[in-house]
Amino acid sequence: MTTHFLVGRGSVLPGFLDAHVHLALIDATLLPGGGIARVFDLGGWLPDGLNSSMPDLACAHQFITAFGGYPLRAGWAERGWSCAVASAADAAAAVDLQAAAGASVLKITLNSLAGPMLGTEALAAVVGRAHELKLPVVVHAEGAGQADRAFVAGADAFAHTPFSERLADDLVTAMAARMTWISTLDIHGWGRPTPAFEIASDNLRRFHAAGGRVLYGTDLGNGPLPLGLNSREITALLGAGLSPDDVLTALCSPAPLGLTLADTRVTFIPGERPRNPEDFADWLVTARALTRFELEVLA
Template identity: 80%
Template sequence: MTTHFLHGRGAVYPGFLDAHVHLALSDPGQLLTGGIARVLDLGGWLPDGLRTSMPDLAYAHQFVTAPGGYPSRADWAQPGWSCPVASPADAVSAVDLQVAAGASVLKITLNSAAGPVLGAEALAALVGRAHELRLPVVAHAEGAGQAERAFTAGVDAFAHTPFSERLGDGLVTAMAARMTWISTLDIHGWGSPTVAFEIASDNLRRFHCNGGRVLYGTDLGNGPLPIGVNHREIVALLGAGLTPDDVLAALCSSAPLGLTTPDSRVTFIPGERPQGPGAFADWLVTARALTRPELEVLA
């Protein structure tokens, strides 16, 4: 991660990434002024005109799930957002459909708390076909045993830090060796921590301590989340054992999950980086995403 300083004006970082958003459920026009230069949309149609207003974008297109599975029956999901898969043959077609729509990742859901989940053969076929096409697989894993099922099937990343149950130390260590976890801690209570928040924070702390790769992500569109860098998410990451440098790495990660790192925007934070975690979080939320010409004018 390369940092530049503008003669005492502030710090310039590679464009900050929110690795879990749903742009159709939020206002993407405010992301740039909130410091977010890159996004990974993990399910749902993209708003019209988005490619011109937020070009640093990768997306999953549909949620791939079991027939009747999450989120096909959720009131917030539009018709057609879910792609049902009942068999290995369906799985191949589903992956090919997402690729044809321009997907950079495959998003699958394994949410036994909200409906049926993919069977073992269909799940294996989805992961196998995606990897054959060099498409990373991101899973929403919710419900007892679903995180372990996803890991065993070869899923590359979790859309959320596992929050349904405390994962065993051995399993967390094995996951840390080859998986990426997207944080999304703040969705569990939005500032009023819940049991799920405590479980997720504990799982993330052990995953990070074992060298697991953590990406900053908020699940923007899910409840009262601020648009731009989320102060509560930063504080939660620090509380889970990440240092300020670790948090910056999670925000600036290069080429994760099919999202390249273009040079079109950087993230600028005015002022000097402060000492202390609380002041660090306050400083981060003053970030702005700027184009290179905008940065030159500022300098």
């Protein structure tokens, strides 16, 4: 991560990434003004009229789920946003469909609280086909044992820090050796602590301490979240043991999940970086994502 300073103006960093958004549920044109230069759209249709005023993006296209599985019954998701897989025999066709639609990452849902889930063979087949196509696999894991299932199947990342149960220390250590976790801590209560928030924070604290790679992500579209940098998410990451520099790393990853996103914007943060970590989140949320031309004008 390289930081440049505009004398008397502020800091310029690589474009900030929100690694979990749903563009169909928000006005993505507002994100650059809130400091977000890049996003992962993790499931659902992209909005019509994608244009240069939106962040640079990688997308998953449809959710891969079981027939009747999450989010097919969720009120916020249209049926066409999901691709149902019945067996291992269906896996290749489902994954190929996402790749043909332009997906650069695959999203699988395993939610035992909201309907049927992919069986072991089908899950392994979906992950295997995605990896054959060089697509990293991100899993929504919810319910007891689902994070473990995703890990055993070879998932590359969790869409959310596991929040259903406290994961065993040895499992967390094993996950830290090869997985990436997308944070999304603030969705558990939106500033009001909940049991799920405490579980997720504890899991993330141990994952990070074991050397696991963390990406900043918010699940934008899910509840009252700001359209830009979220100070509550940043504060939660600091509370889970990440240092301010660790948070910047989580925001500025140059090739998250091995993906190379377009690089049309940088992030500009006005003013001097505070020395007090307690003021760090307030400083970050003043960020703006600027094009190279806008940065030259500012300079």
